[in-house]
Amino acid sequence: MTQIRASITGIHGYVPDYILTNAELEQMVATNDEWIVSRTGIKERHILKGEGLGSSHMGAEAVKGLLKKTNTAPEDIDLLICATTTPDFIFPCTANLICDMVGIRNVGSFDIQAACSGFVYALTMASQFIETGKYKKVIVVGADKMSSIVDYTDRKTCILFGDGAGAALLEADTEGNGIIDSIIRSDGSGYPYLNQKGGGSRYPPTHETVDQKMHYVFQDGAQVFKFAVKNMADIAAEIMEKNQLDGHSVDWLVPHQANRRIIEATANRMGVGMDKVMMNIDRYGNTTSATIPLCLWDFESKLKKGDNLVLAAFGGGFTWGALYLKWGY
Numbered sequence: 001m002t003q004i005r006a007s008i009t010g011i012h013g014y015v016p017d018y019i020l021t022n023a024e025l026e027q028m029v030a031t032n033d034e035w036i037v038s039r040t041g042i043k044e045r046h047i048l049k050g051e052g053l054g055s056s057h058m059g060a061e062a063v064k065g066l067l068k069k070t071n072t073a074p075e076d077i078d079l080l081i082c083a084t085t086t087p088d089f090i091f092p093c094t095a096n097l098i099c100d101m102v103g104i105r106n107v108g109s110f111d112i113q114a115a116c117s118g119f120v121y122a123l124t125m126a127s128q129f130i131e132t133g134k135y136k137k138v139i140v141v142g143a144d145k146m147s148s149i150v151d152y153t154d155r156k157t158c159i160l161f162g163d164g165a166g167a168a169l170l171e172a173d174t175e176g177n178g179i180i181d182s183i184i185r186s187d188g189s190g191y192p193y194l195n196q197k198g199g200g201s202r203y204p205p206t207h208e209t210v211d212q213k214m215h216y217v218f219q220d221g222a223q224v225f226k227f228a229v230k231n232m233a234d235i236a237a238e239i240m241e242k243n244q245l246d247g248h249s250v251d252w253l254v255p256h257q258a259n260r261r262i263i264e265a266t267a268n269r270m271g272v273g274m275d276k277v278m279m280n281i282d283r284y285g286n287t288t289s290a291t292i293p294l295c296l297w298d299f300e301s302k303l304k305k306g307d308n309l310v311l312a313a314f315g316g317g318f319t320w321g322a323l324y325l326k327w328g329y
């Protein structure tokens with residue numbers, strides 16, 4: 001029997017117009033361009049301005065562009081999954097809102113919360129529906145408005161994050177392309193190092209939680225860095241070994257964009273040259289669930305059908321994951 005695989009048949013991205021530069025951040029907190037660029041690789045990030053606009057706005061823009069460029073009608077979509085850590089609301093989920101905004105009706109849609117690994121998790125989930133033959137066309141969105149949970153008086157975090165969204169169309173492939181393998185992992189004991197404590201069921205929002213800034217992202221950067229370097233590199237190496245890949249047979253590493261130094265360590269461990277690493281952290285910063293689809297969108301014109309791509313991510317939770325796919329077009 002021919003194996004059905006879930007192949008990415010279209011990719012699109014969206015970043016808001018406003019660009020927050022390192023120079024502007026220098027006016028806001030005690031930081032400087034040299035520190036930010038040398039420690040992270042980030043030069044600027046896009047920020048969503050405008051009353052009443054959440055992650056769904058950016059996700060919907062990415063999906064609208066995706067439907068247009070792939071000539072797909074909203075009524076042909078069977079399912080939409082949105083990876084986000086900054087949903088518009090606690091409920092309803094952002095995927096429901098995106099569907100409504102783009103005219104995808106009467107199908108299932110739900111969010112996945114796996115912080116910076118969200119897109120790898122969501123692709124893994126989406127691929128199951130295609131591989132079983134249950135659905136023909138599934139959209140996976142990664143959308144985050146990180147500026148909504150960033151404390152712009154905290155220099156340790158405010159320089160890192162940006163806003164953006166990306167969306168991928170997944171369809172069945174029987175020619176050997178598509179998602180070949182994926183590994184997802186988590187370790188909730190990493191929670192103290194990277195979190196947003198306030199606003200959920202453990203610490204519902206009160207004056208006190210706001211006074212204590214619990215509605216903002218907290219990160220112990222040095223601790224997270226240690227775990228990220230090890231786990232992202234290990235899991236990328238593991239998926240390569242499992243699928244008999246080496247540094248030559250991998251055409252592209254598509255890493256989560258949290259820190260240029262973590263990306264370089266991962267590429268190094270994989271034996272992949274930096275010329276084969278997708279990187280756009282300098283322009284977008286860390287957009288959480290959106291980093292990987294934004295990379296695919298930026299590098300789309302360089303990709304060839306059958307290219308071997310390894311996606312790798314690490315994030316809050318802790319969560320991490322790697323995915324091996326052959327590019328579908």
Ligand code: UT7
Nearest residue numbers: 031032035039116155156159221222224225228258259315
């Ligand atoms: O995407 C989800 C997963 N997240 C990650 O993978 C992020 C992992 N962590 C990192 O990327 C890095 O830890 C950071 C970029 C966040 C920080 O870099 P670092 O080299 O680990 O710096 P640090 O936190 O150890 O701080 C070193 C020094 C400190 O000063 P002292 O205590 O040595 O005097 C900080 O106060 O740098 C200082 N510092 C800054 N200085 C200028 C921290 N932030 C800044 C800043 N500008 N923005």
